[in-house]
Amino acid sequence: MFFKTFTRLTxxxxxxxxxxxxxxxxxxNVEFEVLPQTGMDIVFDDGLTLSYAFESTDTLIFSENGGAPxxxxYGALKLGEIVLISHRIPKTRYAYHVAVDMRTGLVTAFETWFCGFEHDxxxxxxxxxxxxxRREGGSPPEKRHTLTNRVEGKGFYWKDSTGYETLTFYPSVIWSSLIELSTPDGGLTVTAPSDFIRIDDVYFLYSRVECEYSGTFTLEVIDLFNIAKIGVRLGFDExxxxxxxxxxxRGEITGHSSSFEPFDDYGTEIVLSPxxxxxxxxxxxxxxVYRPRFLHKDLTKAEVDALIAEKLRLFEGKSIMSSFNLMEETEALVGKTLTLKYDDGPAWEYLFIDGQTLxxxxxxxxTWQEEQYRAFEPAKDIFFFSHIVTGSDPFRNLTHAVDVSTALCTCIDAQVGNGRKAWEVGHKARFGVVxxxxxxxPSVRRHSFTTDLVGKAFAWIYSDVMSSIHVYSSPESYSWTIMLPNYAGGFMWSSPCLxxxxxxxxxxxxxxxxxxNGNQGTMVFNPQLMHDAGFFFGIGDDDIHLTVMGAYARAAGGYDIQEYFNIRRSDTRI
Structure with missing residues (x-):
């Protein structure tokens, strides 16, 4: 789903x-619930009354506030004593999806419609x-279903009756992420604005809308005793x-990431800002909702070239993450000459003139080329430095991790332009020796790709006013969650990664x-220090930049998910 382009329907x-x-x-592939033909009047706190009469197994009569029937x-499913009823309103863009607790009579309903967002x-x-x-002779109950943070941090594996397999993660109270396991182009994390509603300790409602993608709405009733669910999807496919x-x-709980709000905060209200x-x-x-495609101009190659020529900013100010918790820069490379040889061809000699010039x-x-650089030593004898390549086209950024104790090096070779967008950064990893x-x-041994981090979660504290949770949710992607003022998980997005x-x-x-935003971040994380050092490279609203970044880390739990990414083959014998 991550790279799919969806039609802007009229x-x-x-x-x-x-x-x-x-x-x-x-x-x-489910059998619909047969509802009794008796009527049901649902009274909502905002003044709406929905009246239902179930004529048959698939037809109902309903009215709003006593209007024309x-x-x-419709279709209905039952999970325990929770019934989910779904129907469209004929000749309109609207639908109702109603969750009824048959024990208490409490109801949560989602009214949905198309064409609400004018840009998509x-x-x-x-x-x-x-x-x-409404029950004959009974008084209205005082309790209601409520928003909740009681499921914040949970992760699930699900296999639906349709065959759709996903991993889902809830590191936020207003957002979630998912990975499609059953689709050929799955495996990359996508995020979606979401709702989490508590029915009781066992049952809750989860909804999401795949904003920036298909726009599809999903609503599920989830049973935490049995790790089972019923649900409805409504939208237009690819x-x-x-x-x-x-x-x-049916599913499994894969783990939990930590939540950081005060202990007396139960998530019944969402505080987006002070x-x-x-x-x-x-x-x-x-x-x-976070809509990045409306935040950043879709620049042409000519506009990108103009920014490079006129508004290049190197190591000026802070990065996009307002990084104030930077690791100390090092001048240990000053005066040294190193040759970095990479297996797929590139080999460069480096001479470090001073702490900022190479x-x-x-x-x-x-012919030598002079550039500005910055360097860190994030782990003993590992030197991590980055610089641009002036005059390159596509415009290039080289970031090297050089381990002088093993004579191994890794380069993240990045350029502006990734084959999809002229202004987005593309990159590749190169492995070699020093x-x-x-x-x-060594003749054979190299740094290498790893799954050691897959499933782990960390809180990253960039400054007193900026922190986020990373969930390393697949071998090729991750999500980040920006914290709300009460330190609940807030807005999310995701990226492919190495x-x-x-x-x-x-x-x-x-x-x-x-x-x-099309930028690239590259960092080296030391799990013993719980600190990282890194660089941020790419196009801004009015510049092109290479800046430093850094954050303190806190362990934030994790998920046991690697098994879901193992290659699955059919039961054949060779």
Whole structure:
């Protein structure tokens, strides 16, 4: 899903597709629940009353606030004593998805509709209502289902009755991430704005909308006793066909990441900023959402070249993460000459003039090129430095991790332009050896890609006002979660990445913020120091930059997920 391009459907196209599709939901290999033909009046706290009469196993009659009754096809599933009812409203873009606790009569309903977001009409909007089933002679219950942080940090593996397999992670109270395991192009983490609603200690509701992707809405009732679920998906798939399906699923809890809000905060209110109380309430269907494709200009190659020529910024100010917890820079390389030879061809000689200036040249060349650089020693005898290559086209950034104790080196070779966008950074890892460090280079052994970090979670503290949680959620990608003012998990995004093991005390981690701001971050993390040192390279709103970054780390739990990425083959014998 991560790299797929979805059609910007028009309102007319959406209406036509809705009119041609079956009005009721499909069965995702599940048997629908037969509801009693008695009526059901649901009273919501915002003044709406929904009245239902179930005519048959797939047809109901409903009305809003006593208005004209409408016939609709529906589907219903039951999980324990929780019933999920879903139906579209005929000849409209709207639908209702209603979760009823048959024990208490408490109800949470999601009203959904297309064309709510004017810039991407295929995206499903949702509005949540809380209420209860009116019972003859009974008084309205005082309790309600509520927003919750009780499932914050959980991770699941799910296999749905449709065959759809996913890993999902909840490091936030307003967002979640998922990895599609059953699709050929899966394996990369994607994120989605989400809702988490507590029914009781055992059951909760989880919803997400795949903003920036297909715009599909998912709502699930999840049973934590049995790790089972029922759910509904509504939206347009990658071929622009309507997907409206009810399904069930079985799963496993894969682990937990830590939560950091105060112990007396139960997540019943979401505090997005210190001034949230003074802001007007969001309109119907509005939600906290991060839309990077609307934040960054889609630059042409000519515009990129102009920024490189006119607005290059090297090691000026802080990085995008407001990094104030920087590791100390080192001048240990000053006066040294090293030759870095990489297995796939590149070989460079380096001469370090002072703590901020170096010269380099391809091996065999007589011409030196001078560049600014910065260097760190994130682990003993590992030197980590970065510089640009002036005059290169595509514009190039070389970041080297050089271990003078083993004569091994790794280069993250990055350039502006990744084959998809002229302004996004692409990169590759190169492995090689060091000559001139006093150690004989090994002939075979190299640094290498690793899965050591997969499943781990860390909190990264960049400054007093900026912190995030990283979940290393697949061998090729990860997610980050920006913390809210009360230190609950907040907005999320994800990136493809490289994990490289330098030594037991040093891991190189490099990511490209594709489909986001297009920048590259590269850092070396020392798990003994719980600190990193790194560099941030790419295009800003009005510059191109290479800056330093760093953060303190805290262990934040993790997930046992590596087994889900092992190659699975059919049961054949060779």
């Amino acid at each position: 309102a007319e196209a959406i209406d036509e597709k809705l009119s041609q599709a079956p009005i009721g939901p499909k069965s995702g 409408l016939h609709a096809q 009409l295929r995206e499903v909007y949702r509005h949540i209502r809380y209420g209860y089933v 071929n622009d066909n309507l997907e409206y399906v009810l399904y069930s699923g 001034s949230s109380a003074n802001r007007p309430k969001p309109g119907k269907g509005e939600r906290p 010269k380099f040249r391809p091996v065999g060349s007589d 000559e001139g460090c006093g150690v004989t280079p 994990y490289i093991k330098l030594r037991e005390d040093a891991y190189l981690f490099s990511w490209t913020e594709d489909t986001c």
